[in-house]
Amino acid sequence: MxxxxxxxxAQWAAAAPAVDxxxxxxxxxLFRLGxxxxxxxxxxxRDHGLQEGExxxxxxxxxxxxPCALTPQQLVQAILLSSAAMTxxxxxxxxxxxxxxxxxxxxxxxxxxxxxxAGQAALLGALGDYLDVMESFLAPLxxxxxxxxxxxxxxMLLHPDGDGGVL
Amino acid sequence: MxxxxxxxxAQWAAAAPAVDxxxxxxxxxLFRLGxxxxxxxxxxxRDHGLQEGExxxxxxxxxxxxPCALTPQQLVQAILLSSAAMTxxxxxxxxxxxxxxxxxxxxxxxxxxxxxxAGQAALLGALGDYLDVMESFLAPLxxxxxxxxxxxxxxMLLHPDGDGGVL
DNA sequence: GACAAGAATTTCGATATCGAAACATCTAGA
DNA sequence: TCTAGATGTTTCGATATCGAAATTCTTGTC
Numbered sequence: 001m002x003x004x005x006x007x008x009x010a011q012w013a014a015a016a017p018a019v020d021x022x023x024x025x026x027x028x029x030l031f032r033l034g035x036x037x038x039x040x041x042x043x044x045x046r047d048h049g050l051q052e053g054e055x056x057x058x059x060x061x062x063x064x065x066x067p068c069a070l071t072p073q074q075l076v077q078a079i080l081l082s083s084a085a086m087t088x089x090x091x092x093x094x095x096x097x098x099x100x101x102x103x104x105x106x107x108x109x110x111x112x113x114x115x116x117x118a119g120q121a122a123l124l125g126a127l128g129d130y131l132d133v134m135e136s137f138l139a140p141l142x143x144x145x146x147x148x149x150x151x152x153x154x155x156m157l158l159h160p161d162g163d164g165g166v167l
Numbered sequence: 168m169x170x171x172x173x174x175x176x177a178q179w180a181a182a183a184p185a186v187d188x189x190x191x192x193x194x195x196x197l198f199r200l201g202x203x204x205x206x207x208x209x210x211x212x213r214d215h216g217l218q219e220g221e222x223x224x225x226x227x228x229x230x231x232x233x234p235c236a237l238t239p240q241q242l243v244q245a246i247l248l249s250s251a252a253m254t255x256x257x258x259x260x261x262x263x264x265x266x267x268x269x270x271x272x273x274x275x276x277x278x279x280x281x282x283x284x285a286g287q288a289a290l291l292g293a294l295g296d297y298l299d300v301m302e303s304f305l306a307p308l309x310x311x312x313x314x315x316x317x318x319x320x321x322x323m324l325l326h327p328d329g330d331g332g333v334l
Numbered sequence: 335g336a337c338a339a340g341a342a343t344t345t346c347g348a349t350a351t352c353g354a355a356a357c358a359t360c361t362a363g364a
Numbered sequence: 365t366c367t368a369g370a371t372g373t374t375t376c377g378a379t380a381t382c383g384a385a386a387t388t389c390t391t392g393t394c
Contacts, residue, residue: 001325003321003324003325004324005321005324006321008230011230011231011232012230014230014232015229015230015231015232016229016230019294019298020298021298022313023298023301023302023305024298024301025313025317026301026305026308026313026316026317026320027204027301027304027305029317029320029321029324030197030200030201030204030320031201031204031205032247032324033197033320033323033324034197034198034201035247036247036324037194037197037198038198039247042382051350053350053351062182062183063175063178063179063181063182063183064178064182065178065181065182071372071373072372072373072374073371073372073373076372080199080202080203080206081351082351082352082353083372083373083374084351084352084353084354084373084374084375084376085350085351085352086373087373087374087375088349088350088351088374089350089351092350104372107359107360107371107372108358108359108360109357109358109359109360109371109372109373110359110371110372110373111372111373127186131186131187131188131190131191134190134191134193134194135190137194137323137326138190138193138194138323139326140322140323140325140326141319141322141323145319145322146189146192146193148315148319149193149316149319149320150192150193150196152308152312152315152316152319153193153196153197153200153316154170154172154173154196155307155308155312156200156304156305156307156308157170157171157172157196157199157200157203158168158170158307159304159306159307209352218380220380238342238343239342239343239344240341240342240343243342248381249381249382249383250342250343250344251343251344251345251346251381251382251383251384252380252381252382253343254343254344254345255344255379255380255381256380256381259380271342274341274342274389274390275388275389275390276341276342276343276387276388276389276390277341277342277343277389278342278343
């Protein structure tokens with residue numbers, strides 16, 4: 001059964017037969033699926049008063065384990081975000097009372113971002129929805145299919161090419 | 168060999184052992200890979216004077232085949248974008264001379280977006296880079312792996328759950 | 335054929351992100 | 365010690381996106 005990407009590939013084959021667009025068979029599906037999941041995630045989170053990016057940040061602090069504290073730079077590396085956007089995201093979360101900035105005793109240029117009790121509560125309240133949305137998209141795959149998919153994506157992530165970065 | 172997501176999963180297992188975060192093994196990798204590819208794509212396109220979203224739009228018109236003309240609504244359905252963002256994207260591309268808005272003879276509420284010769288040239292100039300970036304990320308997979316990956320993603324895309332949409 | 339409901343596009347206001355530059359601090363080497 | 369360059373964070377200006385509302389036109393129904 002053809003999906004939207006099959007139709008796109010057929011269009012390319014007709015409009016530009018000389019061009020090998022086969023990489024799109026994988027990548028376009030990856031993009032489209034990612035966007036669909038993110039849209040649905042945003043919809044679910046709107047009811048919660050949290051955005052997905054804010055959830056990501058709280059989750060990154062939480063899973064770091066007590067005392068749930070990381071520097072902005074560590075957060076920038078964990079989440080794919082510019083340092084400027086990180087500053088603003090932290091501003092919002094601090095204004096909401098979900099994180100606190102404290103002085104960094106090791107480096108006075110820096111700062112430590114700490115998850116507050118309210119931040120932890122907000123995170124745990126949204127975590128169920130987060131996993132639910134993912135699960136609903138994964139539903140058509142059995143355990144073996146999920147493992148296969150995770151393995152293939154991991155192979156691509158581990159390869160240093162592409163952008164040469166360690167993201 | 169563990170990747171970043173393996174580390175995240177291990178952190179979750181330690182910080183919240185009661186929560187089943189296994190959907191993240193697939194989804195977090197999908198998100199991260201998508202973001203990495205998009206960042207690299209943006210970097211390559213910057214040198215070209217085109218943005219990825221603008222490329223997507225031109226490509227959608229081009230592969231529709233002559234006369235390379237679609238309505239904004241058709242473009243909104245083909246690309247995952249709000250109608251407001253589509254209006255602005257079309258404004259930019261029209262200002263750059265890459266598309267033209269013409270009256271729609273079938274529906275006077277609507278409009279037809281036509282790819283210009285300059286738009287086609289810009290598209291074809293960027294297409295090689297677009298495919299190169301994808302190929303560089305797919306490099307670690309052989310033909311069978313790519314087919315497997317495309318198939319698994321297609322299975323998820325075809326499933327009507329998740330957001331119930333036909334995106 | 336008039337009118338209500340729906341659809342296509344645009345406008346509007348808000349905001350999250352980006353790259354570049356500014357600023358403060360740290361580190362390594364002479 | 366002093367200095368030059370690197371690093372962590374924030375500020376700045378620009379802009380792409382969003383949801384909601386406004387506008388214009390079409391369609392189906394009585």
